Amino acid sequence: MPPPLPDELVEEVLLRFPPENPAGLVRAALVCRRWRRLVSDPGFRRRFRKFHRRPPMLGMLCNAYDYLKRFHFARFIPMTGSCSRRTDFEGLRVLDARHGRVLVRRGRGSVLAVWNSITNEVRELPFPQESNHWTAAVLCSAAASACDHLDCHHLPYLVVFVCSKYDRETFVYTYSSDAAAWTQQRYLVKSWMGSALVGNALYFGDLIRGTALKYNWELRRTSLIRLPSLSPDSLLTTTEDGGLGLVTRHVSKLYVWSRKDTHEVDNNAIWERRVIELNTVFPVNVIVKTLYLVGSADGIGTIFMRTGDEVYAIDLKTCKVKKVFEGRSTHSVVAYMSFCTPQHWEALVQVRDQVRVAQVHDKLKVHQ
Structure with missing residues (x-):
């Protein structure tokens, strides 16, 4: 032998196992004790993330409304067969997902919650201000130069809440998990995308003015920057090279814009445009004029469009x-992107048995 x-x-x-199929590492750990020790080692997890660099999209969180029961709910849809099962979260609306955390609104009340999908921790935050127009995002609080965001779920985080009252003055609130408090700034923006x-x-897009609010949290x-073109169906995204992107739909055409960094003043930056004919990429039974944008996956060039009760992913x-x-009915989609490299054998069993999402669901329902 x-x-x-x-x-x-x-x-x-x-290290070369595809990160979008976390069950592969589970199977490898079942081969023998030596392989289990290698997979469970913290040094392997760091090298695995560094080798692949970009977290895979493990699933998507769809916000929908049940017209019969008259309640909002969020549904987790796995993008790989090895990921967790489909799970519904009644009374929750997913707002954002980034750097190992998911930001949700609970029920009809003024309560936000941040779920750390790695540690299973949930923290509730009060709304900083009631508003008829608002949006919010969650992210690691470390500067881009200080963190590669490959494994920063244990670091402090920020929640940025942007709102306006009756199209008047706009407020930018920032919640720091370190300080456990909101800070406030003012600006003038009207409508969000x-x-x-x-x-x-x-960047938060202003659909009415054709601009975007740029907020440097560090x-x-x-500040405000001009966007090259807008339609009623538009969304901001992050391009594959880490730049600012814009996608707009007009009738049967999809316009994909990317902003080039020329180290000039924001409003003098160059935008490049690409046109996709939806009729040529969708199945013939899809009426492309009824499609509209419902979400995107930052950094991997994927957007989501909906028609009727069908949601499609498009590789740009x-x-x-x-x-x-x-x-x-699904009205918005938030991509869930993360590495799934279990920290010890018990975590491997959790992934194998597909119980993570169900546990979080039960924990959030306790607060309802």
Whole structure:
């Protein structure tokens, strides 16, 4: 019998397991105790994240409304067969997901909650201000130069809440998990179309004025930038190279914009445009004029469009279309992107048995 491969070679093989299929590492850990020790080692997890660099999209969180029972709910849709099962969260609305955390609104009350999907911790936050127009985002509080955001779920985080009352003055509130308190700034923005993270700046689109509010949370500074073009169906996104992107739909055409960093003043930046004919990429039975944008996955060039009760994912690079969900009415989609490298054997069993989402569901329902 030939001698076993040294640990260094086995690890090199395990590092190349696709991160979008976390069950592969579970199966590898079941081979023998030596492989289980290698997979469970903290050093392997760090090297695994560094090797793949970009977290995979493990699933998507769909916000929907049940017209018969008259309640809002969020549904987790796994993007891989090895990920957790589909799970409904009654009374929850998912607002954002980034850096291992999910930001939700609970019920009809003025309560936000931040769920750390790695540690299973849930923290509730009060609304800083009631408003008829608002949006919010969650992110790691470390600057882009100080953190690669591959494994920062244990670090402090920020929640940025942007709101306006009756199209008047706009308020930007920032919640720091370290201080456990909100701070306030003022600006003038009217209507929202999602957020995008680029470096140390969060961008919130203003559909009415055709601008975006740029908020640098490291400097606590806000400014406005002009967007190249808008339609009633538009959303901001982060491009594959980490820049600011904009996607708009007009009738049967999808316009994909990317902002090029020329180190000039914000409003003098160059935008490049690409046009996708929806009729050429969607199945013939889909009426493309009824499609509209419902979400995007930052940094991987994927957007989501809905028609009726069907949700499609579109790869903007290859123009490949895949139906990812069919069911009750979905009005927005938040991509869930994270590495799933279990920290010890018990965590491997949790992933294998697919219980993570169900546990979080039960924990959040306690607060309802």
